[in-house]
Amino acid sequence: MIRHIVLVRYRGDVLPEERAEILAALAGLRDRMPGMLSIAGGANVSVEPHLRHGFGDGFVIDFVDEAARDAYLVDPGHQAIGARIGAAAEGGTGGVVVFDMKL
Numbered sequence: 001m002i003r004h005i006v007l008v009r010y011r012g013d014v015l016p017e018e019r020a021e022i023l024a025a026l027a028g029l030r031d032r033m034p035g036m037l038s039i040a041g042g043a044n045v046s047v048e049p050h051l052r053h054g055f056g057d058g059f060v061i062d063f064v065d066e067a068a069r070d071a072y073l074v075d076p077g078h079q080a081i082g083a084r085i086g087a088a089a090e091g092g093t094g095g096v097v098v099f100d101m102k103l
Contacts (some may be wrong), residue, residue: 001037001062001063001064001065001102001103002062002063002064002065002066002068002069002100002101002102002103003060003061003062003063003100003101003102003103004060004061004062004063004069004072004098004100005058005059005060005098005099005100005101006058006059006060006061006085006096006097006098006099007044007055007057007058007096007097007099008055008056008057008058008085008088008089008095008096009053009054009055009056009089009090009091009095009096010056010057010088010089010090010095011088011089011090011095012090014088018088019043019057019088022081022084022085022088023041023042023059025077025081025084026039026041026059026061026078026081027039028077029072029075029077029078029081032077033068033071033072033075034068034071035063035064035065035067035068035069035071035072036061036062036063036064036068036072037062037063037064038061038062039059039060039061039062040059040060041057041058041059041060042057042058042059043056043057044056044057044058054090054095055097066102069100
């Protein structure tokens with residue numbers, strides 16, 4: 001299994017409603033992406049603000065394997081949502097961290 005973790009540092013003018021819409025759009029991919037097992041996301045509620053580094057939102061997607069993750073990465077729907085995240089992130093893609101791990 002591959003766990004795909006994405007942390008986002010949204011610009012200050014990006015409203016919570018837009019953040020929720022982005023997450024909902026990602027969740028909508030699950031119905032048509034074979035091997036996408038689950039998605040969860042939301043606001044950072046860490047009690048360690050000194051370790052947040054401004055990353056206030058994130059999501060986690062579990063894929064059955066690397067092939068399913070790789071298919072997701074090139075999917076036009078994912079790419080459109082990714083572009084939306086990059087446009088809303090502080091500093092563009094500099095405001096996004098992606099971390100994948102094999103479980």
